Amino acid sequence: xxxxxxxxxxxxxxxxxxxxxxxxxxxxxxxxxxxxxxxxxxxxxxxxxxxxxxxxxxxxxxxxxxxxxxxxxxxxxxxxxxxxxxxxxx
Amino acid sequence: xxxxxxxxxxxxxxxxxxxxxxxxxxxxxxxxxxxxxxxxxxxxxxxxxxxxxxxxxxxxxxxxxxxxxxxxxxxxxxxxxxxxxxxxxxxxxxxxxxxxxxxxxxxxxxxxxxxxxxxxxxxxxxxxxxxxxxxxxxxxxxxxxxxxxxxxxxxxxxxxxxxxxxxxxxxxxxxxxxxxxxxxxxxxxxxxxxxxxxxxxxxxxxxxxxxxxxxxxxxxxxxxxxxxxxxxxxxxxxxxxxxxxxxxxxxxxxxxxxxxxxxxxxxxxxxxxxxxxxxxxxxxxxxxxxxxxxxxxxxxxxxxxxxxxxxxxxxxxxxxxxxxxxxxxxxxxxxxxxxxxxxxxxxxxxxxxxxxxxxxxxxxxxxxxxxxxxxxxxxxxxxxxxxxxxxxxxxxxxxxxxxxxxxxxxxxxxxxxxxxxxxxxxxxxxxxxxxxxxxxxxxxxxxxxxxxxxxxxxxxxxxxxxxxxxxxxxxxxxxxxxxxxxxxxxxxxxxxxxxxxxxxxxxxxxxxxxxxxxxxxxxxxxxxxxxxxxxxxxxxxxxxxxxxxxxxxxxxxxxxxxxxxxxxxxxxx
Numbered sequence: 001x002x003x004x005x006x007x008x009x010x011x012x013x014x015x016x017x018x019x020x021x022x023x024x025x026x027x028x029x030x031x032x033x034x035x036x037x038x039x040x041x042x043x044x045x046x047x048x049x050x051x052x053x054x055x056x057x058x059x060x061x062x063x064x065x066x067x068x069x070x071x072x073x074x075x076x077x078x079x080x081x082x083x084x085x086x087x088x089x090x
Numbered sequence: 091x092x093x094x095x096x097x098x099x100x101x102x103x104x105x106x107x108x109x110x111x112x113x114x115x116x117x118x119x120x121x122x123x124x125x126x127x128x129x130x131x132x133x134x135x136x137x138x139x140x141x142x143x144x145x146x147x148x149x150x151x152x153x154x155x156x157x158x159x160x161x162x163x164x165x166x167x168x169x170x171x172x173x174x175x176x177x178x179x180x181x182x183x184x185x186x187x188x189x190x191x192x193x194x195x196x197x198x199x200x201x202x203x204x205x206x207x208x209x210x211x212x213x214x215x216x217x218x219x220x221x222x223x224x225x226x227x228x229x230x231x232x233x234x235x236x237x238x239x240x241x242x243x244x245x246x247x248x249x250x251x252x253x254x255x256x257x258x259x260x261x262x263x264x265x266x267x268x269x270x271x272x273x274x275x276x277x278x279x280x281x282x283x284x285x286x287x288x289x290x291x292x293x294x295x296x297x298x299x300x301x302x303x304x305x306x307x308x309x310x311x312x313x314x315x316x317x318x319x320x321x322x323x324x325x326x327x328x329x330x331x332x333x334x335x336x337x338x339x340x341x342x343x344x345x346x347x348x349x350x351x352x353x354x355x356x357x358x359x360x361x362x363x364x365x366x367x368x369x370x371x372x373x374x375x376x377x378x379x380x381x382x383x384x385x386x387x388x389x390x391x392x393x394x395x396x397x398x399x400x401x402x403x404x405x406x407x408x409x410x411x412x413x414x415x416x417x418x419x420x421x422x423x424x425x426x427x428x429x430x431x432x433x434x435x436x437x438x439x440x441x442x443x444x445x446x447x448x449x450x451x452x453x454x455x456x457x458x459x460x461x462x463x464x465x466x467x468x469x470x471x472x473x474x475x476x477x478x479x480x481x482x483x484x485x486x487x488x489x490x491x492x493x494x495x496x497x498x499x500x501x502x503x504x505x506x507x508x509x510x511x512x513x514x515x516x517x518x519x520x521x522x523x524x525x526x527x528x529x530x531x532x533x534x535x536x537x538x539x540x541x542x543x544x545x546x547x548x549x550x551x552x553x554x555x556x557x558x559x560x561x562x563x564x565x566x567x568x569x570x571x572x573x574x575x576x577x578x579x580x581x582x583x584x585x586x587x588x589x590x591x592x593x594x595x596x597x598x599x600x601x602x603x604x605x606x607x608x609x610x611x612x613x614x615x616x617x618x619x620x621x622x623x624x625x626x627x628x629x630x631x632x633x634x635x636x637x638x639x640x641x642x643x644x645x646x647x648x649x650x651x652x653x654x655x656x657x658x659x660x661x662x663x
Contacts, residue, residue, distance in 0.1 A: 009536070009537055009538035009540075009541075010342065010346060010537040010538065010539070012538055012539065012540030012541065013346070013514075013539035013540045014540070015540055016540050017538075017540035017541055017542050018540070044345075045345060054341070054342075055338075055341070055368065056331075056338055056339070056341055056342050058329045058331075060329075065329070084329050084331070085331075085342055087331075087339060087342060087537045087662075
C-alpha cells in the first residue's frame with residue numbers, strides 16, 4: 001500500500017532534508033523500514049536496538065496516536081504516518 | 091488596558107515615578123517592550139554595563155495576568171555585562187502575572203545609589219512601588235532570602251531576587267523568580283548576567299503583592315475565553331512532549347551529536363543514560379517530587395520537583411541544558427550531582443549554562459579534573475565569597491578562557507554556547523551568530539540537521555522573529571504558540587483585529603530595535619561570527635564543523651517576504 005511518512009526536522013539528517021516520503025508498505029514497521037532502505041541511518045532514530053520505539057518518539061497514524069507496541073498495524077492506501085520527537089529544551 | 095503604567099525607579103535620587111504606558115506600546119510587553127525602553131532610556135549604549143547609565147527593565151509579557159494558558163512569563167532586560175550588547179532573559183514563576191494584574195507593564199530602574207555598600211528592595215502593591223532597605227539580606231542565598239520575605243509579605247506575594255553572585259556583580263549572575271507552589275526561587279532569568287545589573291542597582295529583591303487585583307479582562311471576553319479553551323484542548327490532546335520535562339530530551343540530543351561532552355570535544359556522552367531525565371522520573375515513586383507548573387495557569391507542567399534519596403526536596407527544575415552543561419560537558423555522569431549543582435546555582439544566583447561552560451574550560455585547561463563534581467559544588471557554593479576560582483566561574487566562560495589562556499572557549503559575543511551545538515545544527519549556528527542576544531538557543535532554535543544551506547538564513551530569521559513575538563507575549567515557548575495563535579489572542583485582548591502583517595512587523599521591529607541598540611553599543615557585522623573552535627574542531631561521525639559562509643549569515647538579517655510558514659511555525663527554544 002502506498003503511504004506517506006512525515007519526517008520531523010530533527011530526523012532529516014539521514015533523509016538529506018526530505019520532509020515527507022511516499023513508501024510502499026503493508027505495516028507501520030514496514031513503512032519505517034522502507035524509509036531506512038532509501039535513507040540508511042534513519043531507522044535507529046526511531047527504534048532502539050531491541051526494535052522498540054524510542055521513549056522520546058511518538059507515532060501518529062492518520063492523526064491518531066499509535067500504540068508503540070503496534071508496529072504491526074496494517075497500512076491502508078493513502079495513510080499518513082507522522083513521527084514526532086521531543087526537541088527543544090532549556 | 092486603561093491605567094497600565096511604566097514605573098521608573100531612580101536609584102540615584104531614590105525616587106519613584108509612574109508614566110502611563112504609551113498608547114503605541116499597547117501590544118508590547120516582555121522582550122519587545124524591554125527593547126523599546128532600552129533604546130529610549132539607556133542614553134549611552136556604549137556605557138559600562140555595571141555603571142549608573144545602564145537600565146534594568148522588568149517587563150511581563152502582554153498577556154501575563156490574563157486567563158490565556160501558560161502566558162505569565164516575565165522578561166528582564168538590560169545591557170549585558172557578558173555580551174556588552176542588549177539582553178533579554180526570560181523566566182516563569184508568578185511575579186510577571188502579578189505585576190500585570192497591578193497594571194505595572196514594566197519597572198524601569200535607573201542610576202545607582204551613592205553608597206554602593208547598601209542594599210534595597212522594591213515593594214509593589216495596589217498603592218504603588220516603594221524603595222525599602224534590605225541590608226539585612228546581604229549575601230543571603232536566594233532560598234533563605236525568599237523565606238525571609240515570606241515572613242514579611244502575604245502568602246500571595248511573589249518575589250524576584252538575586253543571590254551573592256548578583257550582589258557581587260558577577261557577569262554570569264541570574265535573576266530569580268518564585269514559582270507558584272512553594273515560592274521557591276527556582277525560576278531564573280539567567281542568560282547574559284542580568285543579575286549583575288540588578289546588583290549594580292543595589293536591588294536585592296522585588297516583592298509583588300497583587301492584593302485583590304484580578305485577572306486581566308480582555309475586550310472580547312467570550313472570544314478570548316473560547317480561544318483559550320480551544321487552544322488548551324488542542325494542546326492537551328496533542329503529544330505533550332514536555333510532560334516529563336526537558337530533561338527527557340537528553341537521549342535525542344545525544345543521538346544527534348548535540349549533547350556536548352568535555353568542553354564540546356565530543357557531541358555524545360558515555361553518561362547519557364545516567365543523565366537522562368527518565369532517571370529523574372523513575373525517582374518519583376520512591377522519593378516523592380513530580381511534575382508541576384512553575385506559574386499559575388500553565389498547562390505544560392514541564393518543571394520537575396526533584397527530591398533526594400531521603401525524600402527531601404532538592405531542586406526544581408532540573409532541565410536539559412543544565413544536565414548538559416554542568417553534567418556531560420564537565421564529564422559529570424550523575425544526574426544527582428547535577429541536581430545538587432542546579433540547587434547551588436539557584437541559591438547563589440548563577441546561569442547554569444554559563445557556569446557549566448566556564449567550569450568545562452577550566453577542566454579542559456587542566457585547572458580542574460574532569461568529572462570532579464565535589465570540587466564543582468564547593469566552588470559554586472563559594473561564589474560571592476571572594477574565592478578566586480569561584481569568581482572566575484561566576485564571571486563566565488569567556489573569563490575562564492582569559493584566566494587560563496585556553497584556546498577552546500565556546501562563546502558568541504561573549505556568551506557561552508548552549509547545549510544545542512552549531513556544528514550539526516548549522517541553522518541554529520546562524521541564529522547564534524546573528525541574534526542580538528549572542529549564543530542563545532531561546533532566540534531561535536532549529537533542530538534540522540538535514541536542512542540545505544540555502545535555507546539557513548530564512549529559517550533562522552523566521553524563528554528569531556517568531557520567538558521575539560513569543561517572548562513579548564508572555565507565552566512560554568514550550569506551549570509553542572504560532573504567530574497566528576498570538577495575533578488571535580491579541581485581537582481578542584485589545585478588541586481589534588491584528589493582521590498577519592502587523593504581527594510580523596512587530597516581531598521584525600523587536601529585532602531591529604535590538605540590533606540598533608547593539609549598533610549604538612559599537613557592534614558591527616564583524617561580530618556576527620562563531621568562535622574558532624566551532625569552525626575548526628569537528629564533531630560526530632560525519633566530522634562536521636560550522637562552515638556556514640559569511641554571506642549566508644549576513645543574509646539572515648535581511649528581511650525576507652513573509653510566507654505562510656512564518657505564521658504557522660511554532661515558537662522553539
